[in-house]
Amino acid sequence: MLQAIDLTKRYEDGILALDHINFEVKEGEIFCMLGANGAGKTTTINLFLNFIDPTDGQALINGIDSSKEPLEAKKYVSYVSENVMLYGNFTARQNLDFFAKLGGKTDMTKEDYYAVMRQVGLQEKAFEAKLKTFSKGMRQKLGISIAMIKDAPAILLDEPTSGLDPKASAEFQKILLDLKEKGKSIFMSTHDIFRAKTVADRVGIMKEGRLVMMRTREEFLEENLEKLYLDYMQEKSA
Numbered sequence: 001m002l003q004a005i006d007l008t009k010r011y012e013d014g015i016l017a018l019d020h021i022n023f024e025v026k027e028g029e030i031f032c033m034l035g036a037n038g039a040g041k042t043t044t045i046n047l048f049l050n051f052i053d054p055t056d057g058q059a060l061i062n063g064i065d066s067s068k069e070p071l072e073a074k075k076y077v078s079y080v081s082e083n084v085m086l087y088g089n090f091t092a093r094q095n096l097d098f099f100a101k102l103g104g105k106t107d108m109t110k111e112d113y114y115a116v117m118r119q120v121g122l123q124e125k126a127f128e129a130k131l132k133t134f135s136k137g138m139r140q141k142l143g144i145s146i147a148m149i150k151d152a153p154a155i156l157l158d159e160p161t162s163g164l165d166p167k168a169s170a171e172f173q174k175i176l177l178d179l180k181e182k183g184k185s186i187f188m189s190t191h192d193i194f195r196a197k198t199v200a201d202r203v204g205i206m207k208e209g210r211l212v213m214m215r216t217r218e219e220f221l222e223e224n225l226e227k228l229y230l231d232y233m234q235e236k237s238a
């Protein structure tokens with residue numbers, strides 16, 4: 001569903017942010033990408049979303065090249081950013097309504113919005129509360145519910161658990177597993193090795209624009225993922 005083929009990005013100022021990255025995320029799979037700040041995780045996501053164009057290679061969504069047919073490719077993907085962009089003076093429901101309509105969904109009722117907010121575990125009293133009163137965890141849940149309304153087969157998440165307290169992070173994990181159960185393909189960048197270990201079918205480690213390690217669930221459960229990660233971080237780049 002999501003496929004990076006020799007995906008490469010050199011920014012205008014000459015920085016090689018991504019150097020021939022290859023990976024695939026199939027239906028019902030969660031792929032977690034680890035890596036220090038500046039490793040290239042957000043660049044990877046931005047290429048799938050065609051916020052930027054690749055220098056070389058391809059980012060395919062459902063087999064569609066996101067830089068050649070961006071509008072078609074975007075039909076199959078939802079995106080939740082690190083700091084979900086929501087309107088502070090709108091209520092949770094009004095935010096959902098705004099983004100649903102922006103995405104072309106015009107037949108959603110108040111009850112539909114309430115149903116999806118319940119699904120992500122947002123408390124009832126938050127449904128009609130203004131966004132500016134929300135905690136980070138609540139905003140993140142609303143971000144996920146916006147993605148769920150679109151009901152795209154692929155979901156890209158950029159550091160979704162950064163800044164969440166342990167309870168919110170655990171709730172978030174449950175939502176991810178629900179989505180996986182529904183057959184979604186999930187690509188998530190994260191610093192949270194613990195969370196990656198619990199949900200990921202596959203884990204990658206990026207370093208200075210290169211994918212230096214990739215392990216299946218079976219493989220990383222047999223090894224010590226924290227140690228692997230630290231070993232790769234310490235190694236001088238070849």
Ligand SMILES: Nc1ncnc2c1ncn2[C@@H]1O[C@H](COP(=O)(O)OP(=O)(O)O)[C@@H](O)[C@H]1O
Pocket residue numbers: 011012013015016017035036037038039040041042043044
């Ligand atoms: N718009 C940009 N212009 C130039 N360089 C950028 C831009 N965005 C990111 N970079 C650089 O690309 C590299 C990868 O960044 P990024 O993809 O944001 O990493 P990560 O999300 O893993 O922290 C870094 O060296 C960063 O400074």
Ligand SMILES: [Mg+2]
Pocket residue numbers: 041042043158
């Ligand atoms: Mg980033």
